[in-house]
Amino acid sequence: MSQLELTLKGAAHVYERAHINTDEIIPARYLNVHEEAELARHAMEDIDKDFIERVRPGDFVFAGDNFGCGSSREHAVWALRGAGIKAVIARSYARIFFRNAINNGFLAIECPEAVDAVQNGDDIELDLANGLMRNLTRGSEARFVPLSDFARELIEDGGLLPHIQKKAAQTS
Amino acid sequence: MGMNITEKILAAHSGRDRVVPNEIINAKLDLIVCHDVTTPPAVQMLRKLGINKVFDQSKILVTPDHFVPNKDIKSAELAKQLRQWREEQGIERYYEIGNHGICHAIAPEQGHVLPGMTIVCGDSHTTTMGALGTFASGVGSTDLAAALATGELWFKVPETMLFELSGDLPFGVYSKDIILYIISKIGVDGARYKAMEYKGSALKSLSMEARFTITNMAIEAGGKSGIMPVDDISEEYVKARTNEPYTCYYSDEDAVYSETFKIDVDQLEPIVALPSLPSNGRFIGEIERVKMDQVYIGSCTNGRIEDLRIAARILNGNKVAAGTRAIVVPATTEIWKMAMKEGLLEIFADAGCVVSTATCGACLGGFMGVLGSDETCLSTTNRNFVGRMGDPRSKVYLASPATAAATAITGTITDPRDFLKN
DSSP: OOOOOSEEEEEEEEEOOSOOBHHHHSOGGGTTOOOHHHHHTTTTTTTOTTHHHHOOTTOEEEEOTTBTBSOOOTHHHHHHHHTTOOEEEESOBOHHHHHHHHHTTOEEEEOHHHHHHOOTTOEEEEETTTTEEEETTTTEEEEOBOOOHHHHHHHHHTSHHHHHHHHHHHHO | OBOOHHHHHHHHHTTOSOOOTTOEEEEEOSEEEEOTTTHHHHHHHHHHTTOOSOSOGGGEEEOOOSSTTTOSHHHHHHHHHHHHHHHHHTOOEEOOTTSOBOHHHHHHHTTOOOTTOEEEESSGGGGGGGGGSOEEEEOOHHHHHHHHHHSEEEEEOOOEEEEEEESOOOTTOOHHHHHHHHHHHHOTTTTTTOEEEEESGGGGGOOHHHHHHHHHGGGGGTOSEEEOOOOHHHHHHHHTTOOOOOOOOOOOTTBOOSEEEEEEGGGOOOEEEOTTOTTOEEEGGGSOOOBOSEEEEEHHHHOSHHHHHHHHHHHTTOOOOTTOEEEEEOSBHHHHHHHHHTTHHHHHHHHTEEEOOSOOGGGGTSSSSOBOTTOEEEESSSOOOTTTTBSTTOEEEEOOHHHHHHHHHHSBOOOTHHHHTO
């Protein structure tokens, strides 16, 4: 059954620029480890040194187009999740980052309208059941691009590996 | 309605007569390539799930490449985990230090890449191998774990962009300039989620070495894969390395493409991509002669023998400028040995370059040439993002090996044609 919490609340950390790449999310010099807590210490380090001081469990990262472009390192998803980020909300995603996110059961939501309206520190509520993003600070609301059925199924199963195990159990 | 090469390969590997863009399929994999950074986490995931055996060890290739020879204790642990796992799994296609190479270069070089294959690797530059008519795409560690356990992976069938390359490359202009030009035109997300297919008369004058440089950088335009049809040049390359049978797929006349770009390569000049995006390409005549603290010739993009020959031709009898460091990194051990036998290593050493063993090394800011604050580097690598090769305040410029060699001699960004004329 679904492991998803349907309503998430947290603060927005906004990086409006397009093409925030995996070297910025987690610099390659830290790829000699893959523990989430260790990676989290360096999350967003080259773009925002104070990110890790400000971020609180349950917060969201907002970004422009093509978020997560560059390397295939899944460490980018792990660093953000390790830092407590519950979802990224971007105008669009680079494909490997998006794939890594849903394979991990991590929310990567496309919602250009919400990115337009958000300011750093805004209180955000993500209503997954209704596909809505509420900006509680500004009183605005935006509908996000629904996940495909396949992506939704992966996220609900908790990621690709649990999904494959579920399928294997169903057919055996 | 016809299909293009990518669609045909994906259809054949998912048991279908045809596939169309955007449908999700499960494709069987022919080759899974593993290196020291993204494989250990995948192995850890499989262990946690109690999956102790890979689906088929004969379809897996392992080579440590990113941080080897071990750059520090943590990297040593990763390489050790990779080594132990490959031994426990009995994977025979293994390239230990002394025999190793950057995975995207060594896999085709050693005859493991055959036309028509589906290939994944936990690395975004896996697209390189598409130059041999394969579907090759980069994945993360979870995908890698699933691939190692089941031999299959889900894919959204990509739309395909067609690039028709006509004409002959002018003197002093190389395949790196073609791909930097393309990325400068379509942007770092211009091919997002798409396959980039190449065809046209210009391919006939490009060796496999030159072609790999083009497909290597598909990811720098956001592409899922880069692919070229098999021809005499690619068949000769493959047949010199293996007797294994393979299937060639060709795009139908009425295949569908999301966009078609026609590029006359006669019109190109050497290109330099300015910091900090691979799409910042400019013709060399249009940019300032910025001073370079370092020049780096190597990587899965441009560390092959032809690249080293071009660089050596320019560096021969010249000296690296005072105040500039030049680092040459052959992409595989085999290339290193060829460079030695051909006398290229001596030319590099006499010019004042450092020659390293094969490693991804400083391309991703690992070691063997990491940049300090505000330092500049002209590099033949693939990516010049903020902090890519070291300190976030350092600046990386991307160019061909010829431009890199000419720049090493003068210490400022230099048109290689100035030296090739002599």
